[in-house]
Amino acid sequence: MTEYWNIMYSMQSFAMNRSVSPxxxxxxxxxxxxxxKRWADQGLLSVTRTGGGHRRITLKDAISFIxxxxxxxxxxxxxxxxxGLDAAAVNSDTADDFLQMLQDGCSEAAQQIILSLFMSGMPISEIGDxxxxxxxxxxxDGEHTPQSILVEHRATQICVQVLQQIQTMIKPSDSSYSAxxxxxxxDPYMLPSMLVASVFQEHGAEASNIGPNTPLDVLRVASVDLPExxxxxxxxxxxxxxxxxxxxSNLINEFAADCSACGIKLVIGGRNIGHLALEHVPGMTMHASLQSVSELAASIAASK
Known part of the structure; x- marks a missing residue:
């Protein structure tokens, strides 16, 4: 079961546009x-029809329905x-099971835990937090040795891969806002920003994650410097x-002021935000968890 050297294991990509029958x-x-069929007729399940009149359901719509x-x-x-998906197997020990799977390099088992949680309806914010x-x-945590670095990098790759799978399932067909x-x-860490993007996608946004170690001027080009x-x-x-x-702190304060002037909401998070000296700028919010980001994303979606 342990796939110690299988660092780049990736589950087979799901073809979200493929369709299934009722x-x-x-x-x-x-x-x-x-x-x-009754739910489809009531508009509770999205379906299309073939030339012969048969109902078909895209895998993406089926997953959303479930x-x-x-x-x-x-x-x-x-x-x-x-x-291997089994939402019924999710229990109070699942977080520790997931940790153990990551530590052991069991990529398939670890990814199946996350996908099972996702398919059970658990919000991405809760999966992330x-x-x-x-x-x-x-x-x-702990001393950084070649072995511990291997474990951490491998675990990160496993999480990145399963999040990529989830993002294909939640990407909105018609986004109501953009982020x-x-x-x-x-900051070299990939997952925090990737998780934030996933949370916004889950709430109907077209979310673009530029990635780790990004100079603030790059984000400026993708936001305040754009035409209105x-x-x-x-x-x-x-x-x-x-x-x-x-x-x-100075860079972020200046950017926050520019975002506010442009009508862009600015979301700040990460484990070191408590060490920043940030000013109170209209439209800027600080978040200690993905759950907090999710609540903001839901409120933005509701206002659109």
């Missing part, structure tokens, strides 16, 4: 075809999902590494 979805979730109703997937393979953040903080952000240089019609509604910054707190 019969296949019925087999996957244990609900009668007649019920699915998640939003907290349905149990009895036969994931029936709709092309990994056979209670599972990914929890595990990687423990893995990153762009990054991890502020010299092209500017995002939200910009975010993750600050997990500080080199010069005073200089970084």
């Amino acid at each position: 019969r296949e979805l019925s087999k996957a979730i244990g609900i009668s075809e007649s019920s699915l 998640r939003h109703r907290s349905m149990t997937i009895l036969d994931p393979a029936a709709i092309g999902l990994p056979a 209670s599972y990914i953040k929890y595990a990687l903080q423990i893995i990153g 762009v952000g990054c991890s502020l240089a010299p 019609a092209d500017r995002p509604d939200v910009a975010w910054l993750s600050v997990s590494t500080l080199k010069d707190g005073r200089a970084q």
Whole structure:
């Protein structure tokens, strides 16, 4: 089971645009075809029709339907999902199980835990705060040896890969607002900004993650420097590494003022935000958790 050297393991990509039949979805979730067809007729399940009039459901719509109703997937393979998904197996020990899978390099098992949580309807903010953040903080603590660095880098790659899978499932077809952000240089961490992007996507945003170690001037180019019609509604910054707190605080304060003048909401997070000397700028909010970001994203989506 342990895939010690399988650092770059990646689960088979899901083709979100492929479609399944009501019969296949019925087999996957244990609900009668007649019920699915009735829900489709009521507009509760998005369907398309073939030239011959047969109902088809995109995998993306099927997953959304399952998640939003907290349905149990009895036969994931029936709709092309990994056979190991098991939302019923999620319990209070799952976070520690996930940590152990990451430490042991069991990439498939670790990714299946996260996908099972996601398919059960758990918000990405909770997955990020209670599972990914929890595990990687423990893995990153302690003395840095070649072995511990291997474990941390491998665990990061496993998490990145499963988040990429999830992002294909939640990317909105019609976004109601836009967001762009990054991890502020010299912050090298990939996952915090990637998780923020995923949270905004889950709440209907077209979210663009520029990535780690990004100079603030790069985010400026993608936000306040754009023509008014092209500017995002939200910009975010993750600050997990500080080199010069005073200089970084000054940069962020200046950027926050420019965002406020442009009508862009600025979201600041990361484990080192408490060490920044940030001014009170209209439209700028500070967040200690993904749950807090999720609440903001939900309120923005509701206002659109």
